[in-house]
Amino acid sequence: MVEEKKEIKTLNLILLALAGVAVLVVVWNVASDTFRAGTDDLFLVLVGLMLALLFAVPALLWAKGNGLLKNPFADEPLPAEGPSEHADAHHEEHGGSNRQNVMVWGGLLALTAFEVFLAYIQINPVLMLIILMGASIIKAALIVAYFMHLKFERLSLILTIVPTIVVLLCLFAILFPDSFRLHKMRPAETIQQVEHEG
Amino acid sequence: MAEARAESLAAADWGGGVLPYHIGHRKLGMWLFIMSDSLTFGALLVAYSYARAASIAWPTPFPFSPSIVFSTTMTLVLLSSSLTMVFAVSASKKGKRGTARKWILATMVLGLTFIVLHLMEWNHLIGEGLSPFKLPAEWTKEGAWPGASPLFGSTFFGITGLHMFHVFTGVIYLGVVAARIKKLNDDVEVAGLYWHFVDLVWMFVFPLIYLLSVDYHGVIK
Numbered sequence: 001m002v003e004e005k006k007e008i009k010t011l012n013l014i015l016l017a018l019a020g021v022a023v024l025v026v027v028w029n030v031a032s033d034t035f036r037a038g039t040d041d042l043f044l045v046l047v048g049l050m051l052a053l054l055f056a057v058p059a060l061l062w063a064k065g066n067g068l069l070k071n072p073f074a075d076e077p078l079p080a081e082g083p084s085e086h087a088d089a090h091h092e093e094h095g096g097s098n099r100q101n102v103m104v105w106g107g108l109l110a111l112t113a114f115e116v117f118l119a120y121i122q123i124n125p126v127l128m129l130i131i132l133m134g135a136s137i138i139k140a141a142l143i144v145a146y147f148m149h150l151k152f153e154r155l156s157l158i159l160t161i162v163p164t165i166v167v168l169l170c171l172f173a174i175l176f177p178d179s180f181r182l183h184k185m186r187p188a189e190t191i192q193q194v195e196h197e198g
Numbered sequence: 199m200a201e202a203r204a205e206s207l208a209a210a211d212w213g214g215g216v217l218p219y220h221i222g223h224r225k226l227g228m229w230l231f232i233m234s235d236s237l238t239f240g241a242l243l244v245a246y247s248y249a250r251a252a253s254i255a256w257p258t259p260f261p262f263s264p265s266i267v268f269s270t271t272m273t274l275v276l277l278s279s280s281l282t283m284v285f286a287v288s289a290s291k292k293g294k295r296g297t298a299r300k301w302i303l304a305t306m307v308l309g310l311t312f313i314v315l316h317l318m319e320w321n322h323l324i325g326e327g328l329s330p331f332k333l334p335a336e337w338t339k340e341g342a343w344p345g346a347s348p349l350f351g352s353t354f355f356g357i358t359g360l361h362m363f364h365v366f367t368g369v370i371y372l373g374v375v376a377a378r379i380k381k382l383n384d385d386v387e388v389a390g391l392y393w394h395f396v397d398l399v400w401m402f403v404f405p406l407i408y409l410l411s412v413d414y415h416g417v418i419k
Contacts, residue, residue, distance in 0.1 A: 105281045116270050119409040132405040139401045147284055147394040157219040168237055172244045179252035
């Protein structure tokens with residue numbers, strides 16, 4: 001038993017070390033002279049951070065489960081006021097009420113209204129794209145967490161689904177900066193010709 | 199203590215013969231399908247953004263009124279259908295099958311409304327001369343978007359078409375669930391997962407395809 005515990009500790013320390021190595025690779029890449037924030041650099045940074053996260057999560061969960069990580073800002077447990085609040089929290093845990101779902105729906109409508117308002121007042125397209133994507137990710141998170149009930153599922157299911165999707169979609173998006181390169185590769189005459197012909 | 203707990207967890211959850219995620223096989227299957235489908239839509243949307251950013255000119259042919267107002271209405275309909283589906287799932291969890299069926303039917307009506315509105319919009323654009331491989335002649339004239347890529351049509355019809363197909367199959371799926379509701383267990387919840395996912399995809403299609411293509415200069419009359 002004691003040996004096994006030691007073994008688990010060693011394995012978790014190895015995971016943390018691997019996470020540290022991944023972070024070091026990212027730092028080294030950003031600090032190096034050849035860093036140009038192109039596709040290659042973005043790939044290295046993103047994949048490095050993802051790997052660091054993936055390696056760190058099991059180790060941190062293990063540390064938390066063993067009481068090694070304590071939240072310094074956590075309130076002291078108050079036995080006098082505890083029960084009523086706890087009962088509420090417990091109720092929430094087993095799925096949202098209809099009232100909560102209507103509130104989420106209202107939030108989704110408000111975010112949509114905000115997006116449409118941005119389209120109405122006409123702002124810089126790049127800024128607009130960033131704000132719209134941010135709002136859409138918040139909306140997607142609300143739908144997945146409350147409507148699709150993922151917030152109330154087991155942690156194992158959440159950890160199976162969410163990081164996988166996020167990593168894979170980021171890997172798709174990694175190719176995106178390459179699209180700007182096509183502008184530079186196009187001969188100048190072609191662009192002028194196209195603009196001229198109208 | 200801790201490792202005893204870990205051991206009992208391992209034996210209970212991952213030792214075989216039990217459900218490690220504490221959900222049924224139908225729900226797990228639906229989650230796996232949703233993961234793969236989100237990658238399909240993710241790839242299409244990234245390809246659309248790539249083609250758009252790499253093009254010299256890209257049409258932005260949706261005047262705020264009526265086009266954006268129209269597609270905002272479609273968004274409202276789809277969001278509301280998600281809410282009625284939530285009510286259906288919560289009613290079916292409480293064992294109220296009749297109520298669940300009514301909410302599912304409401305969801306189907308909203309889904310069909312979305313499809314009808316979408317087809318009206320498609321019809322309007324096709325009438326203007328847009329096709330998957332060709333832009334309307336007015337769009338490429340001087341003062342509009344000269345040299346614009348016909349990829350606009352392919353990405354527009356491809357992405358919104360695939361999404362509309364998902365809504366359509368979702369309506370059929372919900373119809374089957376509503377018809378067989380007396381014999382089913384967690385199928386309302388699983389169908390709900392699919393329906394919410396279709397709604398979620400539209401939350402990315404709507405800003406990327408519509409809100410970023412507003413015609414501010416009054417090119418389209």
